[in-house]
Amino acid sequence: MPETIRIKVNGVAVDVPEHTNVAAAVTRAGHVHFRRSVTGQPRGPLCGMGICFECRVTIDGQPHRRSCQVLCRPGMEIQTDDA
Amino acid sequence: MSVPTCQVAVLGAGIVGAACARALAQADFQVVIIDPNPIGSGATAAGMGHILLIDDSPAQFALTQNSRQQWNDLAPELPDDCEFVKCGTLWLAADEDELDEVRRKEERFRAAGVAAEVLDTRQLAAAEPNLRAGLLGAFFIPDDRVIYPPCAARWMIEEAQRHGTQLRTGVSAIEVTGKEVRLSDGSRISVEFTVHATGCGTAKMLPGVPIRPRKGHLIITDRYPGFVRHALLELGYIKKAHGTDTDSVSCVVHPRRTGQVLVGSSRQFDAESKDVDPRMLARVVARATEFLPGLTRLSGIRAWTGFRAATPDGLPLIGPYPELPGLYLATGHEGHGITTSLGTAELIVDHLTGRTPRLPLEPYLPARFSGVPAHA
Amino acid sequence: MTPERQFDVLVVGAGPAGLAAACCAAESGRRVGVVDDNPDLGGQIWRGERVHPHHKEAGAWLQRVRTASLDFLPGMQVIGQNGPGRLLAETADGACELRFERLILAPGARERFLPFPGWTLPGVLGAGGLQAMVKGGLPIEGRRVVVAGSGPLLLAVAAYLRTRGAKASLIAEQAAWSALLPFGLALLRTQPDKTRQALALRWALRGVPYRTDCWPMRADGDGKLASVTLTNGRRTWSVPCDYLACGFGLVPNLELPLLMGCDVRAGFVAVDEMQQTSVNGVYGAGEVTGIGGLDKSLTEGQIAGYAATGQPAKARRLVAARKRSQRFAATLNTAFALRDELRHVAAPDTLVCRCEDVSYDRVRRHESWRAAKLQTRCGMGPCQGRVCGAATEFLFGWPTTSVRPPIYPTALANFLESPANPASLA
Numbered sequence: 001m002p003e004t005i006r007i008k009v010n011g012v013a014v015d016v017p018e019h020t021n022v023a024a025a026v027t028r029a030g031h032v033h034f035r036r037s038v039t040g041q042p043r044g045p046l047c048g049m050g051i052c053f054e055c056r057v058t059i060d061g062q063p064h065r066r067s068c069q070v071l072c073r074p075g076m077e078i079q080t081d082d083a
Numbered sequence: 084m085s086v087p088t089c090q091v092a093v094l095g096a097g098i099v100g101a102a103c104a105r106a107l108a109q110a111d112f113q114v115v116i117i118d119p120n121p122i123g124s125g126a127t128a129a130g131m132g133h134i135l136l137i138d139d140s141p142a143q144f145a146l147t148q149n150s151r152q153q154w155n156d157l158a159p160e161l162p163d164d165c166e167f168v169k170c171g172t173l174w175l176a177a178d179e180d181e182l183d184e185v186r187r188k189e190e191r192f193r194a195a196g197v198a199a200e201v202l203d204t205r206q207l208a209a210a211e212p213n214l215r216a217g218l219l220g221a222f223f224i225p226d227d228r229v230i231y232p233p234c235a236a237r238w239m240i241e242e243a244q245r246h247g248t249q250l251r252t253g254v255s256a257i258e259v260t261g262k263e264v265r266l267s268d269g270s271r272i273s274v275e276f277t278v279h280a281t282g283c284g285t286a287k288m289l290p291g292v293p294i295r296p297r298k299g300h301l302i303i304t305d306r307y308p309g310f311v312r313h314a315l316l317e318l319g320y321i322k323k324a325h326g327t328d329t330d331s332v333s334c335v336v337h338p339r340r341t342g343q344v345l346v347g348s349s350r351q352f353d354a355e356s357k358d359v360d361p362r363m364l365a366r367v368v369a370r371a372t373e374f375l376p377g378l379t380r381l382s383g384i385r386a387w388t389g390f391r392a393a394t395p396d397g398l399p400l401i402g403p404y405p406e407l408p409g410l411y412l413a414t415g416h417e418g419h420g421i422t423t424s425l426g427t428a429e430l431i432v433d434h435l436t437g438r439t440p441r442l443p444l445e446p447y448l449p450a451r452f453s454g455v456p457a458h459a
Numbered sequence: 460m461t462p463e464r465q466f467d468v469l470v471v472g473a474g475p476a477g478l479a480a481a482c483c484a485a486e487s488g489r490r491v492g493v494v495d496d497n498p499d500l501g502g503q504i505w506r507g508e509r510v511h512p513h514h515k516e517a518g519a520w521l522q523r524v525r526t527a528s529l530d531f532l533p534g535m536q537v538i539g540q541n542g543p544g545r546l547l548a549e550t551a552d553g554a555c556e557l558r559f560e561r562l563i564l565a566p567g568a569r570e571r572f573l574p575f576p577g578w579t580l581p582g583v584l585g586a587g588g589l590q591a592m593v594k595g596g597l598p599i600e601g602r603r604v605v606v607a608g609s610g611p612l613l614l615a616v617a618a619y620l621r622t623r624g625a626k627a628s629l630i631a632e633q634a635a636w637s638a639l640l641p642f643g644l645a646l647l648r649t650q651p652d653k654t655r656q657a658l659a660l661r662w663a664l665r666g667v668p669y670r671t672d673c674w675p676m677r678a679d680g681d682g683k684l685a686s687v688t689l690t691n692g693r694r695t696w697s698v699p700c701d702y703l704a705c706g707f708g709l710v711p712n713l714e715l716p717l718l719m720g721c722d723v724r725a726g727f728v729a730v731d732e733m734q735q736t737s738v739n740g741v742y743g744a745g746e747v748t749g750i751g752g753l754d755k756s757l758t759e760g761q762i763a764g765y766a767a768t769g770q771p772a773k774a775r776r777l778v779a780a781r782k783r784s785q786r787f788a789a790t791l792n793t794a795f796a797l798r799d800e801l802r803h804v805a806a807p808d809t810l811v812c813r814c815e816d817v818s819y820d821r822v823r824r825h826e827s828w829r830a831a832k833l834q835t836r837c838g839m840g841p842c843q844g845r846v847c848g849a850a851t852e853f854l855f856g857w858p859t860t861s862v863r864p865p866i867y868p869t870a871l872a873n874f875l876e877s878p879a880n881p882a883s884l885a
Binding site for chain 1: 496497498503510569570572579581582583584585587588589590591592595596597598682683712813814815816840841842845846868
């Protein structure tokens with residue numbers, strides 16, 4: 001059995017498998033929209049490898065984090081722009 | 084119009100060249116602008132875009148007042164991408180000396196009838212919550228603004244083009260004689276007047292012009308709306324800006340309309356490389372962080388350098404170049420070219436038309452430096 | 460005080476080129492470090508191999524890495540230079556200075572994305588992008604995926620997604636069948652291993668249509684992807700899907716080589732026979748010297764690793780193999796060259812710059828990348844032009860070989876304090 005990690009996405013607790021990155025966790029939590037673009041369009045991940053900055057979310061209070069480059073850690077609090 | 088139509092070549096499509104071209108075109112001159120690079124891509128792109136009053140000399144105060152008034156009058160016309168924001172300036176006082184300077188500024192501004200206000204410690208903290216505690220106060224100039232200069236330069240050139248001005252980018256002027264400009268593509272333009280508005284480039288083309296490149300470093304962050312609300316400058320800036328030949332940094336932090344935070348700045352003579360110097364950048368960030376400790380957490384997305392065209396007395400060179408009839412200079416604005424571009428353009432039109440000037444011409448004349456004609 | 464690490468040879472990038480370079484350099488007994496922004500070894504192509512091994516060659520190299528004496532610095536993003544012989548890197552705990560005598564740059568490549576109407580909808584990802592996301596834990600089982608764009612990566616991605624339970628509805632390859640045929644024949648003739656791999660891939664993808672001469676016209680959906688409209692130049696049709704995995708080949712990650720002053724020719728880092736760049740003591744290997752895939756990366760990495768540590772004889776033995784892999788790369792790049800029609804898929808209001816939301820119409824009015832950046836903010840956002848720069852390079856032929864530090868956005872704190880930096884103490 002893989003270990004699971006409990007995190008919060010927009011205040012709601014979600015359990016994800018170990019080694020899950022934040023981008024995948026946000027999707028698992030049912031969110032398609034990660035951020036709003038500068039003109040308000042909804043956006044989600046594009047490159048999956050840290051170059052496009054489309055999957056930015058707020059992680060533990062820090063805005064503009066690339067969710068695809070950060071692994072989930074227990075207790076992590078994640079906020080999307082639509083939160 | 085009483086002014087006869089004639090041909091003017093403006094060298095340089097930066098903010099100063101753009102402002103000159105616009106003013107000349109509006110005065111019915113036939114203008115051609117020449118620049119090897121895209122519009123506003125030199126010092127205009129590198130600078131911070133602060134439209135501010137500078138009162139360190141009567142001539143600078145007069146020129147910046149005239150220019151800022153012109154900018155503020157333009158506000159309704161400027162397109163959205165110029166990001167013109169009336170954020171005001173806060174000059175920060177960290178010690179008693181600087182607080183004395185605040186009081187001197189207050190007197191000068193009152194005498195000139197210009198709106199300004201002194202903030203005490205508490206008022207300053209309320210105005211800028213991210214400033215460190217313990218600053219003694221600030222001098223607040225409400226009508227100063229910030230702007231995005233490359234788009235402002237483009238808009239001015241578009242205005243000039245509506246009055247028939249031609250823009251030629253991708254070619255450089257390689258020789259200017261009294262009545263002719265020879266271009267890098269082999270063509271020649273016959274002119275009545277030439278206006279040299281190439282910043283540091285002027286000194287390269289016209290040896291003897293007392294301009295030294297003064298390198299600056301800046302860094303801009305991602306978007307953090309509201310992190311700072313005013314253009315912030317430490318009062319120590321004035322001493323450093325015009326004080327000595329040694330490298331210096333001071334805290335200059337601007338809010339951009341995008342929510343980005345623009346952080347500066349450094350001053351270095353004799354630094355020829357365009358590269359960002361990590362040590363100088365570290366000093367810039369360290370200094371700004373002394374005033375805004377929370378800056379350390381913001382994400383910096385781009386650092387760059389630029390070269391200010393500095394003159395020995397800190398005033399620009401505006402007016403005829405004595406050795407070559409028909410050649411005019413509009414250069415040497417050091418860190419204030421964005422602000423004073425409009426006043427400079429007015430002075431250039433004054434010179435070329437002989438109309439009665441609103442500003443005195445003398446303080447800005449290139450001939451104030453004896454080296455100018457002697458080495459030309 | 461910024462912590463520092465000192466190496467005889469520092470390798471940037473832990474993909475195949477970087478790992479091969481590091482292993483070979485370590486044979487010399489010198490102190491070797493490998494830095495990578497990802498949390499694990501393998502780069503993009505071998506992502507996740509350590510936890511879930513699939514690839515035999517990856518297993519062999521990872522085993523070699525384990526037994527070699529080298530320091531792996533994962534989760535560390537190089538953000539700039541800190542003076543000669545020093546790089547500045549960002550870690551989860553702040554900045555770190557990496558000092559080196561010799562440097563091997565193996566930063567790899569990224570996907571090229573091209574704008575088309577609807578490409579900004581959530582659900583439209585890169586081909587490698589969707590694969591990376593699934594490896595990162597994105598559930599894909601039962602999801603309908605269209606894979607589109609260009610290159611052999613499309614097949615590998617589709618096959619991988621299928622093993623994870625995705626319903627791959629279609630693979631749309633923009634290249635013409637007539638262009639791919641000579642490539643296939645060359646493969647058969649010269650690369651029996653690759654032919655076997657290709658056949659195995661095709662077998663894994665049985666039942667999934669592979670259409671050549673076919674590319675996406677638009678993506679539609681209300682707030683997220685619902686369908687993609689494809690064309691073959693004669694007719695267009697729509698395919699409903701949950702994900703569109705879409706990449707148009709690879710572009711090299713030139714930011715660090717450019718910042719270090721390495722010469723770039725025709726879009727790639729120029730290197731000599733020993734993989735040395737124009738900067739003395741700085742080597743380049745893998746996709747940054749030319750898109751060529753695994754064999755080229757491994758061979759160049761080995762040469763660079765040997766050359767950087769005074770083992771030229773060993774390096775020279777690999778020169779013939781490199782020649783073969785480069786020839787294969789050339790055939791590959793000809794076969795999958797992007798068709799001109801892709802320059803005309805964007806509508807005037809299609810965004811080119813996704814950070815600053817700048818439309819195609821606004822960008823195309825300018826004469827150069829620099830002018831477009833200054834006047835429209837295209838490329839001025841946090842991705843620093845990595846997406847729109849590669850797009851405009853193809854769309855308008857604009858070279859984008861300028862770079863400004865930091866090469867990745869980083870907290871301002873990371874510019875402070877460094878042992879090399881007395882100024883920061885002032």
